[in-house]
Amino acid sequence: MNLTKRIKQIIAAAAAASILLPLAACGSSSDSGKTKISFLSWDNEQIMQPFIEEFEKGNPDISIDFSYAPPTAEYIQTLQTRLVGNQAPDVFIITSENKDDLIDNGYVLDMTGKSYTEKLSQANMDFVSRDGKLYGQSTSSWAAGIAYNKELLQQVGYDTVPSTWDEFLDLCKKLQDAGISPYIEAIGDGADRIPDSFTGAILAKQGIGVTTLASENPQTPGEHEKEGIAAWMKVYEQGYASRDNVGVSGDDAKSQFASGQVAMYTTGAWDFSSFEQAGFDWGFAPIPALDSDHEQYAQGPPSPGLAIYSKLTGDKLTAAEKFLDFMVSDWALNQRSNNGDAVTVEGFTSDVSEQYKDVYENNVKTGKYFLMTNFYSNPDVLISTNTAEIQQLVQGSIAVDQWANNVDAKMASAQ
Structure with missing residues (x-):
C-alpha cells in the first residue's frame, strides 16, 4: 500500500x-x-x-x-x-x-x-x-554466525565449527553421541538465520541480483529460499536440534548456551557481552557454507x-x-x-572483538550476507508470514514445499 x-x-x-x-x-x-x-x-x-x-x-x-x-x-x-x-x-x-x-x-x-x-x-x-x-x-x-562452547567441542575433537553444512551435521552427531546437546535456535522469535545464509549463496551462484527481487511479479521469496530451507531442516529431521525450539526465545537460547546446556547457538554480536559475563570459553564462527559448490554467506543486512x-x-x-x-x-x-x-x-x-573478526572480515566487509526480508516489497507481511510458517515447519506440521507455497501465496495477496 x-x-x-x-x-x-x-x-x-x-x-x-x-x-x-x-x-x-x-x-x-x-x-x-x-x-x-x-x-x-x-x-x-x-x-x-x-x-x-x-x-x-x-x-x-x-x-x-x-x-x-x-x-x-x-x-x-x-x-x-x-x-x-x-x-x-x-x-x-x-x-x-x-x-x-x-x-x-x-x-x-x-x-x-x-x-x-x-x-x-x-x-x-x-x-x-x-x-x-x-x-x-x-x-x-551486521552478520550472524554460530557461537560455540570451546570446551564442549573439544570433547569430541573439534576446535571450531566446520566450514560446510554436512560437516556441521557430522559434528552435531558426534556431540549428541557424547551426550551433549548440539544446537539451539530462537525459533520462538522467528530467528531462522541459516536459511538466509544459504539463499544468499544460492542467488549469487545463479547470478540473481538481489535488487531485482522486489520488482518480480509475482514476488516469490518462498521459491527462492526453498533449497536453503530444505538443507537447514536436516538439523531438525536428524534430531540434532529440538522441535521444541518453536517456543524458545532469544533470551532462552542465549541463557541455555551461556550456561553450558548446549554446544552451539546461531546469533550475533549483540549477545557477546552476555557470553563474556558468563565467564566460559566461547568462540564465534561463520555459518557453514551450504556445500563446497557454494560460497560461504551469512545472514545479515546493511x-x-x-x-x-x-x-x-x-x-x-x-x-x-x-x-x-x-x-x-x-x-x-x-x-x-x-x-x-x-x-x-x-x-x-x-x-x-577478537571473536567477531572472522565474520567481520569474510562476511560483513565483503557483503557476503543476505536477509530475505530486505529485498521484497511488503517486508512486514513477509516477516510475520515467515515467522508463522517456519514455526509450523519446525514443528513438523507442514513440509518445505508447503512452507514455500504458503509464503508466496501470502505475498501475492499483499500486492
Missing part, C-alpha cells in the same frame, strides 16, 4: 510529530543567517549529538535542526506523517520497511554517483537501490541509510549533501565504529 492510500491512517498518528525532541540549541538567535537543515533520526540525541557538533564546528554557516523518533514503527509513521503533511525533514532514514514507499512516491533524492557514496560497499548500495539508482547512504552492516528529501534545492541541498559527505569522513566513521557499528566503507576497518 503506498503513502497516498494510507493518509487517513497516518493523520490519526499526527500527534507523534508533536513529541519529537529537538536539540536544545536549535532555533536559537545564534543560528541567524545560517542555512538550517532538518534531520529526523531514529538514533537518539545522545548518539547523534557528537556528530552534529563536529559537523557544525567545521561548517559554521550550517545548523542542524535535529529530531528523534524511536525505531521502527513509530519512526516510520512519524516520517510518513511529516511527508504527507508537507513538513518533510531534509535528511532522514531509509530502510527496508519504508524504502519502497519513499522511492515509489518520489520522496528521496537519487544520489547515484555523488561524492558521499563513492566509498560505500556494493552490498550497502544494493540495499537502498532500485533500477540502478541509489537512494541512501548506508555505511555499516544498516539503514541516510536519505535526502528529493525536493531540496539551492543552499539547503548543498548543506544536506555536505552533511552526508561529513558522515563518511574518517571522524564520523571512527565515531560510528566506537559506538559499536561494524563499518563497511572502503578503506576503513572497524576495531571489532
